[in-house]
Amino acid sequence: MVIPCGGTHIKNTSEITESIFVGKKSGGKNKTKIYIKLID
Numbered sequence: 902m903v904i905p906c907g908g909t910h911i912k913n914t915s916e917i918t919e920s921i922f923v924g925k926k927s928g929g930k931n932k933t934k935i936y937i938k939l940i941d
Contacts, residue, residue, distance in 0.1 A: 911917065923936040
């Protein structure tokens with residue numbers, strides 16, 4: 902079963918202007934999930 906994450910995706914990290922790093926965890930082989938809080 903495949904369940905899409907439903908999160909916001911960007912093409913390049915330069916699109917993020919202000920953020921706070923919240924954490925990270927393994928997303929499987931050769932993948933890392935990062936969690937950030939975006940600031941308006």
